[in-house]
Amino acid sequence: MNLALIGDDDFLSPERVRLTGRRLEHLKTVLRATTGDRIPVGRVNGLMGHGQILSLTESEAELAVTLDQPAPPPLPLTLVLAMPRPKMFRRVLQTCAALGVKDLWLINSYKVEKSFWQTPWLSDENLQENLTLGLEQAKDTLMPTVHIRKLFKPFVEDELPALIAGKQALVAHPGTDRPCPTHLNQPALLCIGPEGGFTPYEVGKLAEAGCQGVHLGPRILRVETAVPVLVSRLFDACV
Amino acid sequence: MNLALIGDDDFLSPERVRLTGRRLEHLKTVLRATTGDRIPVGRVNGLMGHGQILSLTESEAELAVTLDQPAPPPLPLTLVLAMPRPKMFRRVLQTCAALGVKDLWLINSYKVEKSFWQTPWLSDENLQENLTLGLEQAKDTLMPTVHIRKLFKPFVEDELPALIAGKQALVAHPGTDRPCPTHLNQPALLCIGPEGGFTPYEVGKLAEAGCQGVHLGPRILRVETAVPVLVSRLFDACV
Numbered sequence: 001m002n003l004a005l006i007g008d009d010d011f012l013s014p015e016r017v018r019l020t021g022r023r024l025e026h027l028k029t030v031l032r033a034t035t036g037d038r039i040p041v042g043r044v045n046g047l048m049g050h051g052q053i054l055s056l057t058e059s060e061a062e063l064a065v066t067l068d069q070p071a072p073p074p075l076p077l078t079l080v081l082a083m084p085r086p087k088m089f090r091r092v093l094q095t096c097a098a099l100g101v102k103d104l105w106l107i108n109s110y111k112v113e114k115s116f117w118q119t120p121w122l123s124d125e126n127l128q129e130n131l132t133l134g135l136e137q138a139k140d141t142l143m144p145t146v147h148i149r150k151l152f153k154p155f156v157e158d159e160l161p162a163l164i165a166g167k168q169a170l171v172a173h174p175g176t177d178r179p180c181p182t183h184l185n186q187p188a189l190l191c192i193g194p195e196g197g198f199t200p201y202e203v204g205k206l207a208e209a210g211c212q213g214v215h216l217g218p219r220i221l222r223v224e225t226a227v228p229v230l231v232s233r234l235f236d237a238c239v
Numbered sequence: 240m241n242l243a244l245i246g247d248d249d250f251l252s253p254e255r256v257r258l259t260g261r262r263l264e265h266l267k268t269v270l271r272a273t274t275g276d277r278i279p280v281g282r283v284n285g286l287m288g289h290g291q292i293l294s295l296t297e298s299e300a301e302l303a304v305t306l307d308q309p310a311p312p313p314l315p316l317t318l319v320l321a322m323p324r325p326k327m328f329r330r331v332l333q334t335c336a337a338l339g340v341k342d343l344w345l346i347n348s349y350k351v352e353k354s355f356w357q358t359p360w361l362s363d364e365n366l367q368e369n370l371t372l373g374l375e376q377a378k379d380t381l382m383p384t385v386h387i388r389k390l391f392k393p394f395v396e397d398e399l400p401a402l403i404a405g406k407q408a409l410v411a412h413p414g415t416d417r418p419c420p421t422h423l424n425q426p427a428l429l430c431i432g433p434e435g436g437f438t439p440y441e442v443g444k445l446a447e448a449g450c451q452g453v454h455l456g457p458r459i460l461r462v463e464t465a466v467p468v469l470v471s472r473l474f475d476a477c478v
Contacts, residue, residue, distance in 0.1 A: 098460055225467050
């Protein structure tokens with residue numbers, strides 16, 4: 001936690017916040033903060049700054065906050081991910097949030113096992129929690145939006161074309177001979193398949209919708225590695 | 240496992256190999272392979288190709304292998320990592336191997352907790368196992384070398400200068416104003432600090448040795464995310 005993300009409920013007054021739970025624990029056990037210390041804070045979807053600890057008890061910490069810095073610029077990216085395996089889904093969420101991805105679409109694919117959609121990590125509360133961890137890691141405040149689409153065809157035919165409008169649309173696909181572009185730095189939509197990749201039918205449908213296939217070189221990367229590799233290639237802003 | 244990595248001990252003859260254990264399990268449970276099927280195989284530090292399944296029993300699979308393709312080119316990178324927290328160390332190892340990192344140095348740093356060095360994941364057997372998983376994921380055969388240095392100062396003063404010779408040397412450090420270069424595509428040495436970063440003293444010692452500070456933008460990334468982001472920036476070969 002490089003920044004404590006605070007929400008409306010945490011505010012006692014415009015300049016006073018109360019921290020409890022995980023953030024309080026982190027304050028005490030990891031940062032070993034004491035009264036008078038300053039820690040980086042940021043308001044969800046708002047400004048960042050610092051909070052000075054006024055009091056610290058077993059159950060809560062009260063801080064005087066000064067919020068005067070803008071959050072890092074969001075990536076102009078719409079990321080469309082085949083729903084990952086639950087055991088890596090949490091990390092993918094945190095990584096996307098840490099990298100500055102703000103618009104995330106989780107879609108179905110032939111190689112997405114039905115059980116993946118049953119994971120508790122898809123609950124609103126768990127999505128928020130893991131996105132928050134990513135933002136607090138990266139020092140960002142803008143909460144990403146997550147869209148869940150459990151049917152591939154309706155999403156690709158009915159929704160994807162509108163999402164692509166005005167963007168460069170790409171699908172990461174080992175089969176193609178075009179390498180992923182670099183320094184794109186313009187609005188983009190990027191599709192990343194499941195373990196084993198999209199099927200030829202799915203790649204065809206994505207191409208029909210306007211997504212150009214790009215490859216990641218000779219190596220096949222897990223989605224949790226492919227996401228930072230691709231984002232880093234497309235956008236200078238992220239590094 | 241996008242490729243079954245085979246070692247000298249697996250060979251029954253120059254064209255015959257026997258698979259057991261994890262690779263056999265993967266063959267049966269994930270690939271659901273049967274006699275006659277072809278699967279991608281690669282010889283440790285050697286060529287890649289395919290293996291045709293001649294027989295498949297509870298305890299072993301026998302394959303006729305044809306090895307005729309070179310492994311992907313290694314990254315011309317020496318990666319120097321402050322020893323990561325054990326819970327993320329395995330993933331970092333697998334990610335480095337999957338990205339094509341072949342020369343990995345694990346070093347101490349003020350913010351590396353002593354307990355990190357006690358992890359069983361540092362045993363030769365466990366290092367090999369996790370590097371193998373990364374190579375099998377990426378379809379590569381060249382096993383990375385891992386060097387362990389539990390003392391910072393002797394490493395930086397006595398070994399680092401020789402490692403840097405002929406390379407561009409960088410240290411990822413949020414403090415600096417120089418962004419990480421892109422398309423470097425030349426021999427490089429990259430240092431990445433622990434959670435919380437290198438101390439000013441450590442950054443100074445690394446600078447003395449010839450490492451130039453570069454930043455990763457406004458966001459602070461975990462080492463497991465910073466590695467693919469940096470490698471992807473520096474080397475086109477990886478994507």
